[in-house]
Amino acid sequence: MGRAGKALKQTLETYKISQNKLAVVLNVDRAVVNRWFHEQVDPNAETVAEIVKALQNLDPIAAKTFIQLYLGDLLQQDEREDR
Template sequence: MGRAGKALRQVLETYGISQNRLAVTIGINRATVNQWFNETRDPLAESIPDIVDALETLNPVAATDFLSLYLGRPAPKD
């Protein structure tokens, strides 16, 4: 599967964000997040902004890390 699932798994594990919490924040079914997390299905391109917005709400650093991992770019330095 693609890079998004791997990036999402890493970010959720690193920052202790549950799949359920992300799903509720996005407003989708937890099973969908679970499919992304377990890389059985990649999020659609249209879902990436929703993931980033939800992560920004939950933990802005997690959102930045997700984007860096997803895009394959180093995280910006402060």
């Protein structure tokens, strides 16, 4: 699986946000977050947006980190094209 799970796992571990805490804010079962975390299932685009919103509520810097980890290559490419 992919990029979202890796980005989520790294973000949650770095900022010490529990899977349960994220699940509560997202109003989903903890098992859903666990499947993303362990890269068994990737969240869809709408869910990624909801994850970002939830992380912004919990820790805005964690949200920025998640975005950077998830979209890093795309963001860097965009920045190069803007120059």
